[in-house]
Amino acid sequence: MSALPHSFDDASPGEPFGIGRFIDLLHRTIGLDAESIGTNAVSRAVRERYNLWRERHGGTLDDYHRDLTQDPARMQELIEAVVVPETWFFRDPEAFGALARLARVRLHERPGKPVRVLSAPCSTGEEAYSIAMSLIEAGIAPERFTIDAIDVSERALSIARRAHYGRNAFRGRSLGYRERHFRVADGGWQLDPAIAQSVRFSQANLLHLDAHAFERFDFVLCRNVLIYFDRETQCAVLRALDGLLAEGGTLFVGPAETGLLMREGLCSANIPLAFAFHRPERESANVFSGAWPGAPVVTPSLPAMPALKSAFVLPAWASAPLVRTAPVAAKPIETMxxxxxxxxxxxxxxxxxxxxxxxxxxxxxxxxxxxxxxxxxxxxxxxxxxxxxxxxxxxxxxxxxxxxxxxxxxxxxxxxxxxxxxxxxxxxxxxxxxxxxxxxxxxx
Incomplete structure (x- = not known):
C-alpha cells in the first residue's frame, strides 16, 4: 500500500485516502449528502479541522480519520465545521399561522391535554421561538403547550439557549413581533425570558432518534433539511419522524420538500403556503379530507422568499375547492x-x-x-x-x-x-x- 499523504493538499479526492472517506463518514454519521452543499465545501471543512488537529497531535490524514471514528468529540468538531446555520424568525410565516390555528383546534378537541410541538432540527432557535410567539399570540397560554427543539450542533444550541440575536435573524418587512417580544441589548435583541423558557433544547441526531424517548408530538417541524439528504436517508428520517407523530398530527416541511412527501404517500393538509402534511387516515372516515375545522384558510400575500434552496411555494391545488359531484345549472355564455x-x-x-x-x-x-x-x-x-x-x-x-x-x-x-x-x-x-x-x- 502506498504511503499516506501527510498534507491534505496531497490527497486526491479520487484516492482511497482523499476526501471520499470523510464524505462517507459524514454521510453515515449525520446523513449529509455532500453534493447538496458541494464537495468543495466539505473539503474545506475537513481541511480546516485536519490542519488544526495536526498542529496539536501531528500525524497523517489516515490518523485523523481514525481519530474521528474513535473520538465522538473530535467527530463533533467536524460536524460543527460542516453544519452552517442559515435560518431566521418566521421563515415561511404562513406555516406558523397555520400551526397556531391547528393548535387551537387540537386543544378544543382534547381539553386538558397540552399541545406538543417538535422543531427538528432547530438550528439556532429562531424556528422554535417563532412557534412559541405564534402560540402565545394566538391566545394559547404557555402551560397549554410544550416545545421541544433538537439539533446535532452544540454550537447552534448554545446560541439558541442564549436567545440573543443580531440583525440577520430578522428578515422581511413584518417585524412587529420584535417590538413585542424582544428588547435591545448588547448590539442586538434579547428575547423575552417568558418566551425563551417555553422551549426545551437538547442535542440529538435525526438519524438516531429514539421514538420511545419522547411522548408523541401533535406537530413536527422538519423544514429545509431533507433536501440535504439522499433518497435513502430521507426515507429513514421520515420513518423516524412518523414514529414521533401523534395520531392526527401534522408534519411541516420546507417548500422545496413538498414533492418528496407527496412521493412518499403523505397528504397535503390543504393550507396555502404552510407546507403541512399528514399521514393518510387508516380508517374509512378521513378527518383530513377537507379544510381543518376551525382553521380558516386565507390567501396570503407572497411571503419574503430567500434566494436559497427553499424558495418553492405550495402548489396551487392546496386551496382548490372540491370538484362538484352534482350538475350545475348552466349560465348563459354571455354572462359567464x-x-x-x-x-x-x-x-x-x-x-x-x-x-x-x-x-x-x-x-x-x-x-x-x-x-x-x-x-x-x-x-x-x-x-x-x-x-x-x-x-x-x-x-x-x-x-x-x-x-x-x-x-x-x-x-x-x-x-x-x-x-x-x-x-x-x-x-x-x-x-x-x-x-x-x-x-x-x-x-x-
Whole structure:
C-alpha cells in the first residue's frame, strides 16, 4: 500500500485516502449528502479541522480519520465545521399561522391535554421561538403547550439557549413581533425570558432518534433539511419522524420538500403556503379530507422568499375547492366570465394531483390545454406534477412555458427560482424572485 499523504493538499479526492472517506463518514454519521452543499465545501471543512488537529497531535490524514471514528468529540468538531446555520424568525410565516390555528383546534378537541410541538432540527432557535410567539399570540397560554427543539450542533444550541440575536435573524418587512417580544441589548435583541423558557433544547441526531424517548408530538417541524439528504436517508428520517407523530398530527416541511412527501404517500393538509402534511387516515372516515375545522384558510400575500434552496411555494391545488359531484345549472355564455368558464377541468386536475393521482392529474391538465392552449395555470400545474415525479427537465420547461404566457405568474416564478437555485444558478434565481415580489407589490 502506498504511503499516506501527510498534507491534505496531497490527497486526491479520487484516492482511497482523499476526501471520499470523510464524505462517507459524514454521510453515515449525520446523513449529509455532500453534493447538496458541494464537495468543495466539505473539503474545506475537513481541511480546516485536519490542519488544526495536526498542529496539536501531528500525524497523517489516515490518523485523523481514525481519530474521528474513535473520538465522538473530535467527530463533533467536524460536524460543527460542516453544519452552517442559515435560518431566521418566521421563515415561511404562513406555516406558523397555520400551526397556531391547528393548535387551537387540537386543544378544543382534547381539553386538558397540552399541545406538543417538535422543531427538528432547530438550528439556532429562531424556528422554535417563532412557534412559541405564534402560540402565545394566538391566545394559547404557555402551560397549554410544550416545545421541544433538537439539533446535532452544540454550537447552534448554545446560541439558541442564549436567545440573543443580531440583525440577520430578522428578515422581511413584518417585524412587529420584535417590538413585542424582544428588547435591545448588547448590539442586538434579547428575547423575552417568558418566551425563551417555553422551549426545551437538547442535542440529538435525526438519524438516531429514539421514538420511545419522547411522548408523541401533535406537530413536527422538519423544514429545509431533507433536501440535504439522499433518497435513502430521507426515507429513514421520515420513518423516524412518523414514529414521533401523534395520531392526527401534522408534519411541516420546507417548500422545496413538498414533492418528496407527496412521493412518499403523505397528504397535503390543504393550507396555502404552510407546507403541512399528514399521514393518510387508516380508517374509512378521513378527518383530513377537507379544510381543518376551525382553521380558516386565507390567501396570503407572497411571503419574503430567500434566494436559497427553499424558495418553492405550495402548489396551487392546496386551496382548490372540491370538484362538484352534482350538475350545475348552466349560465348563459354571455354572462359567464372567461376565467370562470375555464376552471372546471383545471380544478379536476388540481384535485387529482392533491389526491396523489399524478398521472390522471397530468392527463386532465393536458386535456384542458387542448381546449385552452394559452392557460399559464395549466402549465404551472404540469410543472408541479413533474416536480413531484422527480422529472427535473420537464418541470422547468413547464414553468418557463407558464411564464412565457404570463410573465407575472408568481407561483411559476418562485418554483423556477427554486429549481435554478438547486441547479447552482443563484443569480438567475434571485432575478426571478425579485420579479415574483414585484408581481405582488412587494419591495423585497
Amino acid at each position: 366570465p372567461a376565467k370562470h368558464e375555464q376552471t372546471g377541468t383545471l380544478e379536476q386536475a388540481r384535485e387529482l394531483a392533491d389526491a396523489g393521482q399524478l398521472d390522471a392529474a397530468a392527463n386532465a391538465a393536458r386535456a384542458f390545454l387542448n381546449a385552452h392552449p394559452s392557460n399559464a395555470d395549466a402549465y404551472y400545474l404540469l410543472g408541479v406534477i413533474a416536480d413531484a415525479r422527480g422529472e427535473k427537465q420537464e418541470s422547468r420547461a413547464h414553468y418557463r412555458r407558464a411564464l412565457y404566457l404570463d410573465p407575472a405568474h408568481r407561483e411559476a416564478l418562485a418554483h423556477l427560482a427554486a429549481c435554478l437555485t438547486l441547479d447552482g444558478d443563484e443569480g438567475a434565481a434571485r432575478l426571478l424572485l425579485a420579479r415574483a415580489g414585484r408581481a405582488t407589490g412587494s419591495t423585497r
